[in-house]
Amino acid sequence: MDRKTYLIKIIKEFDDWYQNDPHNQNKDFYKKIITRDNIESLNDNELLDFFYEFINDGGRVQSGGYRTKNIFKKEIGKNLSAFRKYVVEPFYNHFNLNVWIQRLDAFTGSGIGIATIYLNRIDCNKYPIMNNKTLKALAKLGYQISGTKNLTNYLKVKKIQNQLIAEFPLIENLYKADALNHFIVAVYKGQVLISDYLQIESFQDGLEQNEIDYNTRSSDISSNPNELYLRIKECEKEESERVTIKGKTYKRYNYLMVQIKRYRKFKCQFCNTTILKENGTYYIEACHIKAKAEGKKDQLNNILVLCPNCHKLFDYAKRENEIYLGDIFSVILNGKTYKASLK
Numbered sequence: 001m002d003r004k005t006y007l008i009k010i011i012k013e014f015d016d017w018y019q020n021d022p023h024n025q026n027k028d029f030y031k032k033i034i035t036r037d038n039i040e041s042l043n044d045n046e047l048l049d050f051f052y053e054f055i056n057d058g059g060r061v062q063s064g065g066y067r068t069k070n071i072f073k074k075e076i077g078k079n080l081s082a083f084r085k086y087v088v089e090p091f092y093n094h095f096n097l098n099v100w101i102q103r104l105d106a107f108t109g110s111g112i113g114i115a116t117i118y119l120n121r122i123d124c125n126k127y128p129i130m131n132n133k134t135l136k137a138l139a140k141l142g143y144q145i146s147g148t149k150n151l152t153n154y155l156k157v158k159k160i161q162n163q164l165i166a167e168f169p170l171i172e173n174l175y176k177a178d179a180l181n182h183f184i185v186a187v188y189k190g191q192v193l194i195s196d197y198l199q200i201e202s203f204q205d206g207l208e209q210n211e212i213d214y215n216t217r218s219s220d221i222s223s224n225p226n227e228l229y230l231r232i233k234e235c236e237k238e239e240s241e242r243v244t245i246k247g248k249t250y251k252r253y254n255y256l257m258v259q260i261k262r263y264r265k266f267k268c269q270f271c272n273t274t275i276l277k278e279n280g281t282y283y284i285e286a287c288h289i290k291a292k293a294e295g296k297k298d299q300l301n302n303i304l305v306l307c308p309n310c311h312k313l314f315d316y317a318k319r320e321n322e323i324y325l326g327d328i329f330s331v332i333l334n335g336k337t338y339k340a341s342l343k
């Protein structure tokens with residue numbers, strides 16, 4: 001099953017789940033409440049109370065802002081007329097989304113999560129929701145997006161979600177797209193499906209790495225660590241995403257992983273295992289310490305070369321105390337300490 005087919009499967013499973021989820025039942029909850037006429041007609045106390053409740057309920061989308069709601073009432077109460085202007089702006093034709101998001105800081109207590117829920121409640125075909133869950137889910141789906149909740153990422157989220165809706169009409173709109181993110185990150189069934197989806201990707205990368213290793217073995221192989229090191233450093237700096245070897249193009253990432261595996265002698269950095277294959281080559285896996293989603297690049301000091309067992313342990317075990325001591329990376333997995341050199 002390729003990625004696209006598997007993604008269709010995930011979205012179908014999501015749609016089944018969605019039918020009986022509160023997300024679906026709450027989809028029109030604010031339809032008659034969050035309108036220009038209604039918001040403009042509220043007096044000061046009603047306005048304050050409404051947004052206080054809205055934050056408290058997390059806009060009926062995310063868990064409530066129990067801690068922020070009290071700060072909100074105190075801060076917004078000081079400058080209610082400016083707040084009133086701010087919350088009706090999205091209803092007007094001259095509304096400038098970029099400027100609006102950048103002015104969010106002026107309203108302590110209403111973070112970008114709840115603010116984008118408010119926008120989404122105004123128009124679920126125009127404005128996506130962005131909170132930690134959104135960024136996590138999109139990174140899991142393979143999009144390069146960091147975990148920072150800022151305007152740049154909000155515009156990225158908007159673009160990605162619209163692409164997804166165009167490709168998979170079952171997602172329907174940006175409100176349901178948010179429920180999909182929730183399904184992927186916080187629902188057991190979704191978590192299992194997405195973790196299989198990620199396995200497909202890493203399996204395909206592994207196949208490509210074997211092919212690169214095989215195709216460069218006779219002509220290109222160098223066991224000289226200094227030479228390999230220089231090659232890795234050169235490859236890290238390379239801007240293009242693809243490399244061409246013997247007329248065939250591969251992901252640059254996979255070429256780099258092959259060089260790193262050779263540099264580390266195809267040996268597991270946690271348990272020293274090597275797996276010799278019948279054809280005389282070695283099997284080993286490469287894994288990221290910090291995911292790309294956290295803004296980390298593909299480079300030697302973020303890659304561990306691990307046997308399949310240690311790789312899964314690293315991915316799935318309870319992970320604590322990740323520390324860098326010079327070139328040594330140290331981590332506690334299910335209570336046991338593991339160390340590896342990142343040089």
Ligand SMILES: [Zn+2]
Binds near residue numbers: 270306310
């Ligand atoms: Zn191992």
